[in-house]
Amino acid sequence: MPKSDENTRLPCADCSAQEFNICRALRHAHNVDAAGTGAAPDAIAVQSHHVAARRLIWRERDTVPTVPVICHGWAATVLTLSDSRRQILSFLLPGDLVSATLVFDPVCTYSVETITDVRYNGFDRAAVRAALAKSPALLDTLSQIRNDETASADRLSVDLGQRGAAERIARLILNLAERLAQRGLVRDGTMDFPLRQHHIADATGLTVVHTGKVLGEFRRAGLVKINGRALTLPDPEGLRRAGDMY
Amino acid sequence: MPKSDENTRLPCADCSAQEFNICRALRHAHNVDAAGTGAAPDAIAVQSHHVAARRLIWRERDTVPTVPVICHGWAATVLTLSDSRRQILSFLLPGDLVSATLVFDPVCTYSVETITDVRYNGFDRAAVRAALAKSPALLDTLSQIRNDETASADRLSVDLGQRGAAERIARLILNLAERLAQRGLVRDGTMDFPLRQHHIADATGLTVVHTGKVLGEFRRAGLVKINGRALTLPDPEGLRRAGDMY
DNA sequence: CGTGAGCTTGACTTGTTTCAACCAACGTGG
DNA sequence: CCACGTTGGTTGAAACAAGTCAAGCTCACG
Numbered sequence: 001m002p003k004s005d006e007n008t009r010l011p012c013a014d015c016s017a018q019e020f021n022i023c024r025a026l027r028h029a030h031n032v033d034a035a036g037t038g039a040a041p042d043a044i045a046v047q048s049h050h051v052a053a054r055r056l057i058w059r060e061r062d063t064v065p066t067v068p069v070i071c072h073g074w075a076a077t078v079l080t081l082s083d084s085r086r087q088i089l090s091f092l093l094p095g096d097l098v099s100a101t102l103v104f105d106p107v108c109t110y111s112v113e114t115i116t117d118v119r120y121n122g123f124d125r126a127a128v129r130a131a132l133a134k135s136p137a138l139l140d141t142l143s144q145i146r147n148d149e150t151a152s153a154d155r156l157s158v159d160l161g162q163r164g165a166a167e168r169i170a171r172l173i174l175n176l177a178e179r180l181a182q183r184g185l186v187r188d189g190t191m192d193f194p195l196r197q198h199h200i201a202d203a204t205g206l207t208v209v210h211t212g213k214v215l216g217e218f219r220r221a222g223l224v225k226i227n228g229r230a231l232t233l234p235d236p237e238g239l240r241r242a243g244d245m246y
Numbered sequence: 247m248p249k250s251d252e253n254t255r256l257p258c259a260d261c262s263a264q265e266f267n268i269c270r271a272l273r274h275a276h277n278v279d280a281a282g283t284g285a286a287p288d289a290i291a292v293q294s295h296h297v298a299a300r301r302l303i304w305r306e307r308d309t310v311p312t313v314p315v316i317c318h319g320w321a322a323t324v325l326t327l328s329d330s331r332r333q334i335l336s337f338l339l340p341g342d343l344v345s346a347t348l349v350f351d352p353v354c355t356y357s358v359e360t361i362t363d364v365r366y367n368g369f370d371r372a373a374v375r376a377a378l379a380k381s382p383a384l385l386d387t388l389s390q391i392r393n394d395e396t397a398s399a400d401r402l403s404v405d406l407g408q409r410g411a412a413e414r415i416a417r418l419i420l421n422l423a424e425r426l427a428q429r430g431l432v433r434d435g436t437m438d439f440p441l442r443q444h445h446i447a448d449a450t451g452l453t454v455v456h457t458g459k460v461l462g463e464f465r466r467a468g469l470v471k472i473n474g475r476a477l478t479l480p481d482p483e484g485l486r487r488a489g490d491m492y
Numbered sequence: 493c494g495t496g497a498g499c500t501t502g503a504c505t506t507g508t509t510t511c512a513a514c515c516a517a518c519g520t521g522g
Numbered sequence: 523c524c525a526c527g528t529t530g531g532t533t534g535a536a537a538c539a540a541g542t543c544a545a546g547c548t549c550a551c552g
Contacts, residue, residue: 079404081404086408087403087407101393109400147350149396150395154325156403157335157402158335160403160451162327162331162451165540207541207542209543210540213500213501244328442530443531452508455508455532456507458531
């Protein structure tokens with residue numbers, strides 16, 4: 001049950017900094033709409049929320065009242081088995097729509113857990129759908145997001161089904177590094193990296209111990225450097241080779 | 247490149263037999279539309295195709311000119327790695343839309359291969375989209391199909407990431423049996439089952455040899471019986487236990 | 493100062509793969 | 523009609539990747 005710390009009609013200021021951001025698309029859609037009708041600008045209703053690190057935001061089958069977009073911090077989508085095995089399906093970064101299905105269906109199909117402190121915007125679902133009906137551009141954006149989501153899900157299945165431990169871990173790290181770079185969150189090959197080994201283990205279907213061993217090999221081979229919360233990739237090409245990224 | 251054996255505006259007759267069939271929904275949408283406008287009934291343009299067993303219908307990145315729906319036979323969606331490792335993402339049964347993304351985007355994101363002889367209907371994309379814009383019911387149907395697709399993809403990731411060989415195989419068989427039952431293709435616990443062991447191996451991320459060993463154990467334990475192309479489940483409850491289906 | 497969460501390492505076990513041989517069913521061409 | 527290659531299934535032995543168990547370490551936090 002998320003607590004709402006404020007209640008506003010202004011989209012989150014941070015979001016404007018993100019290039020690949022549905023918040024931006026939503027505000028743009030509203031502008032187009034306003035220009036077309038000549039009506040006074042009136043933003044889609046937004047609630048800003050904020051959740052501490054390592055908290056469950058929603059669990060499987062929960063009803064999510066709004067369409068949530070991450071504005072700050074990292075979260076993960078998780079499916080848990082009866083015997084407590086866990087699979088992380090994706091990591092959510094600033095600017096990510098939690099799930100495209102939430103635009104149409106308020107029922108969550110997996111749990112969402114914070115990794116760091118998280119701030120997210122909950123857009124009014126009805127307003128988003130209305131904007132969608134009026135703006136073909138916004139519809140295209142959402143359609144693109146949906147396609148990206150299914151492509152990621154399929155890639156995950158291939159990785160888990162066909163690849164070994166080193167390949168899986170290398171690809172996960174490279175994938176995150178690329179997404180962070182797109183958001184301008186990489187400086188001199190170094191980025192903020194709040195994941196613990198158990199996150200990487202849950203995302204790759206490996207045990208924590210084995211994950212640690214592979215990461216140790218990567219570190220000794222000079223492929224990654226992890227200092228506390230900072231990740232550096234001194235040899236991206238080598239890591240790409242380890243991850244069979246071609 | 248599929249060969250079109252006939253060219254017709256009549257939807258495939260077989261499809262009417264399937265309860266969960268997008269063909270049926272498309273015809274229904276057309277009826278609603280015709281009734282609403284009073285216009286003469288005019289079905290969505292359809293091309294019927296047919297492809298022999300073990301053939302590639304489309305490969306990754308191919309442009310698919312229509313929206314294809316399987317009418318008869320079994321097919322599989324496949325992603326292949328550079329070194330020829332393969333992951334089957336899903337099995338397509340009669341009545342299945344090949345992929346919901348193909349309604350909006352003609353570019354295929356994975357290969358589609360036939361297992362048996364296959365007959366499929368290719369619906370005119372523009373007409374489908376027009377029908378979608380006019381019929382909220384059809385939009386809901388498609389939305390539901392999309393949600394089912396992503397739920398299946400997520401389930402696959404969890405199975406591949408967290409479950410052992412026996413669990414994966416048991417779940418795959420039970421999942422197929424359930425889908426066949428929904429289509430009325432099960433008689434006295436027996437169903438047509440054209441999969442070879444290598445299909446099951448590619449779908450579960452295991453080797454053919456190991457798949458054969460697990461299936462042998464299931465057979466000796468009286469959980470499955472496979473005679474040529476026929477599958478029987480003498481002890482579904484036992485198989486559900488083996489598959490941790492709760 | 494103690495406690496708990498996270499990381500590293502080593503020894504051992506288990507599950508899965510690899511390699512290899514063999515058999516049965518089937519279709520095809522001589 | 524038979525000889526033959528191909529495809530699919532079964533089985534066993536050995537190799538290997540990953541999991542399990544366990545200990546010891548650091549560090550942050552009360």
